[in-house]
Amino acid sequence: MKALITGITGQDGSYLADFLLSRGYQVFGMVRRSSTETFERIAHIKDRLNLKQADLLDQLSLIELMEEVQPDEIYNLAAMSFVPTSWTQPMLTGEFTAIGVTRMLEAMRHVCPQAKFYQASSSEMFGQVREVPQTELTPFHPRSPYGAAKAYGHYITVNYRESYNLFACSGILFNHESPRRGKEFVTRKISNGVARIKRGLDHELRMGNLDAKRDWGFAGDYVKAMWMMLQQDHPDDYLIATGQAHSVRDFLEQAFSHVGLDWKQYVVQDPQFIRPAEVDQLMGNSSKARRVLGWTPEVDFHGLVTMMVDSDLAKLQTVKP
Ligand code: NDP
Ligand code: GDR
Numbered sequence: 229m230k231a232l233i234t235g236i237t238g239q240d241g242s243y244l245a246d247f248l249l250s251r252g253y254q255v256f257g258m259v260r261r262s263s264t265e266t267f268e269r270i271a272h273i274k275d276r277l278n279l280k281q282a283d284l285l286d287q288l289s290l291i292e293l294m295e296e297v298q299p300d301e302i303y304n305l306a307a308m309s310f311v312p313t314s315w316t317q318p319m320l321t322g323e324f325t326a327i328g329v330t331r332m333l334e335a336m337r338h339v340c341p342q343a344k345f346y347q348a349s350s351s352e353m354f355g356q357v358r359e360v361p362q363t364e365l366t367p368f369h370p371r372s373p374y375g376a377a378k379a380y381g382h383y384i385t386v387n388y389r390e391s392y393n394l395f396a397c398s399g400i401l402f403n404h405e406s407p408r409r410g411k412e413f414v415t416r417k418i419s420n421g422v423a424r425i426k427r428g429l430d431h432e433l434r435m436g437n438l439d440a441k442r443d444w445g446f447a448g449d450y451v452k453a454m455w456m457m458l459q460q461d462h463p464d465d466y467l468i469a470t471g472q473a474h475s476v477r478d479f480l481e482q483a484f485s486h487v488g489l490d491w492k493q494y495v496v497q498d499p500q501f502i503r504p505a506e507v508d509q510l511m512g513n514s515s516k517a518r519r520v521l522g523w524t525p526e527v528d529f530h531g532l533v534t535m536m537v538d539s540d541l542a543k544l545q546t547v548k549p
Contacts, residue, residue, distance in 0.1 A: 229252070229253050229254070229300045229301065230253070230254045230256065230297060230298065230299045230300050230301075231248050231253045231254070231255050231256065231299060231300065231301045231302075231303065232256045232257075232258065232293070232294070232297050232299035232301070232302045232303070233245060233248075233255065233256070233257050233258065233303045233305060234258040234284065234302075234303070234304050234305055234306035234332065235258075235304075235305030235306035235307065235348075236255075236257030236258065236259065236270060236277070236279070236305075237257070237259055237266045237267060237268075237269060237270060238269070238305060238306070238309070238410075239269065239406060239408045239409050239410065239447055240305050240348070240404075240447055240450070240451055240454075241257065241269075241270075241303075241305050241306075242269035242270050242273075242408055243406065243408070243447050243448050243450075243451045244303060244305070244451040244454060244455070245257065245270060245273060245277060246273060247448075247451050247452060247455060248455070249273060249276055249277075251455075253301075254278070255276070255277050255278065256277070256278045256279075256280060256297045256299065257270070257277050257278070257279045257280070258279075258280055258281075258282045258293060258306065259279050259280070259281055259282075260281065260282070260283045260284075261281050261283070269408050278297075280293055280296065280297070284306050284307075284323075284324050284328030284331060284332070285323055285324070285328070285331075287331050287334065287335070290331055290332060290334075290335040291335045291338065291339055293335070294335050294336060294339040294340050294343075295339050298339075298340055299340060299343050300343060300344065301343065301344045301345075301346070301458050302332070302336060302343050302344070302345045302346065303346045303348075303454060304328075304329060304332050304345065304346060304347050304348060305348045306324070306328065307324055307325040307328070307348065307377075307378075307381075308320060308321045308324045308325050308374070309325075309374070310374075310410070310412055310413070311352065311372050311374045311375075311503070312503060313374075314372050314373040314374035314375075314377070315372065315373060315503070315504055318373035321373050321374055321377050322373065322376075322377050322380075324377075325374060325377035325378060325381060326376075326377035326378075326380035326381055326384075327380075328381075329347060329380070329381035329384055329385060330384050332345070333345065333384065333385065333388045333394070333396065336394065337388065337392055337394065341392070341394060342395075343395070344395040344396075344397070344458040344463070345385070345394060345395065345396040345397065346397050346399060346454050346457060346458055347381055347382065347385040347396065347397065347398045347399070348381075348399065348401065348454075349378055349381060349382040349385070349398045349399060349400045349401070349465075350374075350375070350378045350400065350401060351400060351401065351402040351403065351443070351467075351469070351510045351512060352370060352371075352372065352374060352375035352378055352507060353368040353370055353375055353378050353379045353382060353400065354366055354368060354369065354370075354507075354510060355368065355369045355370040355371035355372075355375050355507050356369045356371055356507070356508075357369070357507075357508075357509065357510065360509065360511055361443075361469075361471065361511040361512055361513040362467065362469075362510065362511065362512050362513065363467060363512075363513045363515075363516070364400065364465055364466065364467050364516060368382075371505040371506065371507050372503070372504075372505060372507075375507075381398075382398045382400070382465075385397075385398045386398060386465065389463055394463070395458075395463045396463055397457040397458060397463045397464060397465060397466070398465040399453060399454055399457055399465070399466055399468055400465065400466070400467040400468065400512075401450055401453075401468045401469075402442070402443040402444075402445065402467075402468065402469035402470070402510060402511075402512045403415075403442045403443065403444050403445070403510070404444070404445045404446060404447040404449070404450040405444055405445070405446065405447060405532060405536065406446060406447040406448060406535075406536070407419075407535065407536055407539035407540070408447070409447070409536070414435075414436075414442075414476055414479070415444065415479060415532075415533075415536060416536065416540075417433075417435075418433070418435075418476075418479055418480055418483050419483055419533070419536035419537045419539070419540045420540045421433035421494075422483045422484055422486075422487055422489070422537050422540070423487075423537060423540035423541045423543070423544050424540075424544065425489065425494055426487045426489065426541060427541070427544045427545075427547060427549065428549035429544065429547065429549050431494070432494050432495070432496050433494050433495050433496070434495075434496050434497075434498040434500075434501065435476070435480070435495055435496070435497060435498065435501060436476075436497070436498065436500075436501025436502050436503070437476065437501075437502055437503070437506055438475065438476045438477040438480065438495075438497070439475055439476070439477065439508070440475065440476050440506060440507065440508060440509070441473040441474060441475045441476075441508065441509040441510065441511070442473065442474065442476075442509075442510055443469045443470055443471065443472060443473050443510050443511045443512050444470070444474060444479075444529060444532060445468075445469065445470045445525050445527070445532070446525065446526070446527035446531070446532050446535070448527070449525040449526050449527060450468055450525075452523065453466065453468045453517060453521065453523045456517075456521040456522070456523055457521065460520070460521070464520075466514075466516055466517040466520070466521065467512050467513065467514050467516065467517060468512070468514050468517055468523065469511070469512025469513070469514045470512075470514075470525050470528070470529070471511065471512065471513060471514065472511070472528075472529060473509060473510065473511040474529055478529075479533060480495055482529075482530065482533045482534075483533050483536075483537050486533065486534050486537050486538075487537065487541070
């Protein structure tokens with residue numbers, strides 16, 4: 229089986245590549261050209277991957293990529309994924325995160341319509357939530373250009389499935405984290421900040437809204453759900469979440485206490501990290517995925533926090549203040 233992953237250099241792409249290689253897949257990764265390589269997360273498997281250059285902004289590059297690879301499964305994970313940047317670069321976010329999905333679907337429709345397609349949709353589409361917990365049927369109310377772009381990507385995936393009979397699935401994934409998470413996202417910012425303070429490299433951690441609540445899971449568990457969706461007889465949409473919500477404050481408390489520190493002595497609130505519009509709380513009901521796919525998360529909130537802090541502490545072991 230041949231799988232094509234866009235966004236293979238990102239957090240999810242790297243875990244998905246690990247998972248698919250372990251199942252005997254031939255894994256092709258789409259990477260965009262840059263002056264320096266961004267292969268840190270896939271360095272351990274790079275020799276086993278087939279990396280190909282193409283870009284979500286360039287339709288012909290996607291068509292040629294699919295002609296060359298002829299994939300059985302396509303996982304479209306590439307996107308501009310950091311919510312704050314979507315306010316400063318809303319047009320680019322729309323091009324990557326929204327129209328990029330249509331470019332992928334068009335390439336697949338023309339070159340390999342029998343392939344199976346996974347779209348990385350997001351709980352950010354729920355935004356100002358209409359009900360708690362959210363399900364596949366909860367109406368969307370995005371609160372950022374990123375959330376709006378993802379809502380477009382979700383609907384165009386459903387639309388291509390219904391219009392052209394493609395095997396196209398949309399996974400509505402809630403926040404998922406890991407030691408490979410980018411350092412600007414709140415969980416990794418905290419785990420890295422705690423490790424730096426513990427090692428004497430920093431004395432404070434500057435944060436935004438501590439009241440926001442998220443349903444945080446482990447990325448390694450969530451990439452399995454992506455694959456499971458494509459193994460079904462029929463394409464459909466699934467919500468993936470733990471069903472537990474915690475505040476940013478809870479995350480801080482657990483992360484600092486794991487290394488024997490009191491978070492209140494180090495955290496400073498900084499208005500530069502407050503967003504123009506906030507998503508106050510997200511919590512998902514993933515009973516459809518649990519029932520139909522047989523998916524369950526294996527890492528809980530405490531396990532996730534300690535995994536991330538321990539990993540960052542280990543990375544800084546030899547760094548001197
Ligand atoms: P990351 O930000 O870690 O990775 C994004 C990837 O997209 C990188 O490989 C990046 O490449 C690539 N990329 C961005 N723009 C382009 C482009 N124009 N052409 C080709 N590649 C591009 O994201 P995650 O791994 O965390 O998330 C994966 C997907 O899932 C994203 O679509 C995200 O929006 C979505 N999602 C994530 C959730 C989460 O909690 N992590 C939850 C719900 C949805 P490069 O290395 O070159 O920058
Ligand atoms: P999110 O993730 O916006 O949910 O999108 P992020 O970790 O950036 O923010 C989560 C919440 O924490 C609050 N917060 C801070 N956030 C950051 N980044 N930095 C801070 O200092 C800070 N202080 C408080 C935020 O206001 C927010 O409420 C992630 C991305 O992976 C998306 O691509 C994905 O679709 C969604 O998760 C589901």
